[in-house]
Amino acid sequence: xxxxxxxxxxxxxxxxxxxxxxxxxxxxxxxxxxxxxxxxxxxxxxxxxxxxxxxxxxxxxxxxxxxxxxxxxxxxxxxxxxxxxxxxxxxxxxxxxxxxxxxxxxxxxxxxxxxxxxxxxxxxxxxxxxxxxxxxxxxxxxxxxxxxxxxxxxxxxxxxxxxxxxxxxxxxxxxxxxxxxxxxxxxxxxxxxxxxxxxxxxxxxxxxxxxxxxxxxxxxxxxxxxxxxxxxxxxxxxxxxxxxxxxxxxxxxxxxxxxxxxxxxxxxxxxxxxxxxxxxxxxxxxxxxxxxxxxxxxxxxxxxxxxxxxxxxxxxxxxxxxxxxxxxx
Amino acid sequence: xxxxxxxxxxxxxxxxxxxxxxxxxxxxxxxxxxxxxxxxxxxxxxxxxxxxxxxxxxxxxxxxxxxxxxxxxxxxxxxxxxxxxxxxxxxxxxxxxxxxxxxxxxxxxxxxxxxxxxxxxxxxxxxxxxxxxxxxxxxxxxxxxxxxxxxxxxxxxxxxxxxxxxxxxxxxxxxxxxxxxxxxxxxxxxxxxxxxxxxxxxxxxxxxxxxxxxxxxxxxxxxxxxxxxxxxxxxxxxxxxxxxxxxxxxxxxxxxxxxxxxxxxxxxxxxxxx
Numbered sequence: 001x002x003x004x005x006x007x008x009x010x011x012x013x014x015x016x017x018x019x020x021x022x023x024x025x026x027x028x029x030x031x032x033x034x035x036x037x038x039x040x041x042x043x044x045x046x047x048x049x050x051x052x053x054x055x056x057x058x059x060x061x062x063x064x065x066x067x068x069x070x071x072x073x074x075x076x077x078x079x080x081x082x083x084x085x086x087x088x089x090x091x092x093x094x095x096x097x098x099x100x101x102x103x104x105x106x107x108x109x110x111x112x113x114x115x116x117x118x119x120x121x122x123x124x125x126x127x128x129x130x131x132x133x134x135x136x137x138x139x140x141x142x143x144x145x146x147x148x149x150x151x152x153x154x155x156x157x158x159x160x161x162x163x164x165x166x167x168x169x170x171x172x173x174x175x176x177x178x179x180x181x182x183x184x185x186x187x188x189x190x191x192x193x194x195x196x197x198x199x200x201x202x203x204x205x206x207x208x209x210x211x212x213x214x215x216x217x218x219x220x221x222x223x224x225x226x227x228x229x230x231x232x233x234x235x236x237x238x239x240x241x242x243x244x245x246x247x248x249x250x251x252x253x254x255x256x257x258x259x260x261x262x263x264x265x266x267x268x269x270x271x272x273x274x275x276x277x278x279x280x281x282x283x284x285x286x287x288x289x290x291x292x293x294x295x296x297x298x299x300x301x302x303x304x305x306x307x308x309x310x311x312x313x314x315x316x317x318x319x320x321x322x323x324x325x326x327x328x329x
Numbered sequence: 330x331x332x333x334x335x336x337x338x339x340x341x342x343x344x345x346x347x348x349x350x351x352x353x354x355x356x357x358x359x360x361x362x363x364x365x366x367x368x369x370x371x372x373x374x375x376x377x378x379x380x381x382x383x384x385x386x387x388x389x390x391x392x393x394x395x396x397x398x399x400x401x402x403x404x405x406x407x408x409x410x411x412x413x414x415x416x417x418x419x420x421x422x423x424x425x426x427x428x429x430x431x432x433x434x435x436x437x438x439x440x441x442x443x444x445x446x447x448x449x450x451x452x453x454x455x456x457x458x459x460x461x462x463x464x465x466x467x468x469x470x471x472x473x474x475x476x477x478x479x480x481x482x483x484x485x486x487x488x489x490x491x492x493x494x495x496x497x498x499x500x501x502x503x504x505x506x507x508x509x510x511x512x513x514x515x516x517x518x519x520x521x522x523x524x525x526x527x528x529x530x531x532x533x534x535x536x537x538x539x540x541x542x543x544x545x546x547x548x549x550x551x552x553x554x555x556x557x558x559x560x561x562x563x564x565x566x567x568x569x570x571x572x573x574x575x576x577x578x579x580x581x582x583x584x585x586x587x588x589x590x591x592x593x594x595x596x597x598x599x600x601x602x603x
Contacts (some may be wrong), residue, residue: 066566073568095568147549150566189466189548192562205450206466319569327551328383 022055023258028078030065030152030241031194032216036278037082043274044265048258056258064193065152072096072246079250079259082243084152086110087309089244098248112240113266114280117300118153118160120231121201121210121217128208132233133164136209137182144207145187146197148316148323152241153194155317157211160237163301167235181326202228213239214295215279235299360581366574378572379579383551384560390468391557392583395536398475403529406483407521413484414491428484431477436541443474444546466548471556474543475536482535483528490524519602523595530591537584 029037041058048056061068061076065084072078073096083089086104093101104111122130128141136143146154158180165179166172189206191197194216201210202220209231212220221230243263250256265271272284276291306312316322367375378384413425431439445451447465449458457464464470494517502516540558547554557580564573 064566070566070568091568147563149563187550190550192544192549192559204444204448204465206448317567319564319567319572324383324551 022057023255024253025056025058025079025255025259025262026061026077027058027080027082027262028061028068028072028076029082030068030084031062032153032213032219033082033241034060034062035219036215036274036280039278040266040271040274043270044262047265047270048261054258056262058262064146064150066150067193072098077249077253078246079253079255080243080245080263082241084239084241085155085309086240086242086303087155087313088152089242090309092246096248098246099244100247103244104242107243107263108267109283110240111242111244112283113243113263113271114241114275114282116214116239116241116280117236117298118156118211118239119214119217119236120233121212121220121228122208122231124227124229126229126231130209130231133161133179133183133235134168136161137179137186141186141209142188142207143183143186143209143211144189144191144197144201145211146193147190150192151194151197153213153216153239154197154211155312156213156237156239158316158323159303159306159312160211160233160235160301163237163305164233164235167299167301177322177326180322184327214281218279218294232296232298235301238300238302240303363574363577363581366571367578369571370575374572375575378575383555384557384576386552387555387557387560388579388583390471390554391537391580392587394468394471394475394556395533395539397472398479398536399529399533401472401476402479402483402532403525406480406528406532407487407525410484410487410491414488415496429481431480436478436539437545439477440474440542440545443470443477443542447473447546465546466554468547468554470546470548471543471554474546475539478539478542479532479536482532483525486524486528486531487521490521494520522598526591526595526598530588533591534584534588537580 027037027041037058037060041060045056045058048054061071061078063071065088068076068081069083069088069091072081072092081089081092089099089103090101093099093103107113120130120136122128128135128138130136130141135141145157148154148158161180161183162176166176169175169179189197189200191200194213197210198212198216198220200206202224210217210220210228217230220228243266245256245259245263247256250259266275267284269284269286272282272287273290276282276287276294279294281295282288282291303309303312307315314321370378409428413421413428444465447454447457447470449455449463449465451465454465462469464473498516498520499512502512507515538558540556540562543556544559547556547559549555549559557576561573561576564570564576
């Protein structure tokens, strides 16, 4: 009911604004992109004004990636979605039929202008000596991660752990499952989103290690350098948060042209510099060169190694899937 | 409306009409939609959804914690109401107003505040952790949050009855030789039982459906500290709308039966006294 109300309110909002001069875009994104898009939107608006003489105003919505996808399916008028994983945009294509199923091939690099990975955030000085995934299941270690059922970031956490354990055990999926089960037995609190898990770890002081988006971990270290520090495991996952325009919405609102320009701007050197500045891994060579030493080299498995999101969703995270099995004794 | 046509007060027809319309719009139609959505499921899927071990564990926590919280509120609510009615003291108006505050506060704010207090590094958590008592991220935290949001109910239902009761009844009991304990158990409490039960039922019903404050303090671990409303949200997040409503329907039916039993009990107590 609540998202319906929000959708109605936003719709009414959209209608009143349509009569006015500036073009309005709504970017529905996931939790940790707040800072990035705040700055990116300003840069895009300035660039668009210079090139076309038109004023564009961008509204942002942030929340757990799955929750945001559901809001769009239920009628939130998003011109563009910039979510934590392709699976969530697939859901919008499948269940909401608001964009074509081949949306990911419409923009360069699988519609992924920036990437990230999953790292560890530990207490200052790393008192428990946590270096790699294997250390997280030692007796007495408490691990903080959000719930993979509700959080996009947590799905990446889960898959990164699986990827490491599979490689460490000579490619055995059974042993990987046993490891992930063991790992989740060390989780004392399951928050619903990445920001909530961050609060539990940093502010509430729960747990020895937080499994976090690389950019979130950097932010936490920047904000509380005396309390936490960064650990890069030997292997993690290439997290690809893709972007797409929502055809049904942009065609109805007549914002296709500006929405396209908005997404393409993400690939320009100027935007890529912002991306690197906000601790996402850029794809543009000059930004990679500038921020490269910030991002440690590590082995990265990809979602393709797991057979793609549709497969992963069905096997691991659907009701009765592996995640359900390993969390119920 | 023949069976009530002899009423001396006019206006029964229109007021009943308005009542039915109002209840339909506000309560029955949304609930009907809920049941309709659930009926998309086959019987087997419905049954396996609502009897999943994880869902069963969440019923135990939601109903159990709600009952404990309502009991705590019943006991302390009567005491608070008693103090507010029977005594005069400075700051009484302030305390009276304080009672309603849990209604006004957004529950998420309450949840975050309670978690900050009871977390192992919080003010209260720091004192409790060395004693081996874990409140936040445990079922006890759920009880704390539910007690907080249910506080006003018993106080507000018992207060007017106590005001009406008057001191003279107690004085009469004492002058007829009753000691204090007898005055309380034989004279005052019997008058209060129906109001206490109403307050208990309201606090219980409110607590069963509570989501906002609990998710922050409970830790949300499957099988351990996951409340039913959170499972419903999780199902929604996975686009399993029919399964989400199925669990909601079960919650509603159980709540309805429990509330009906409490009402019957109340009725029985009033009848026995009459």
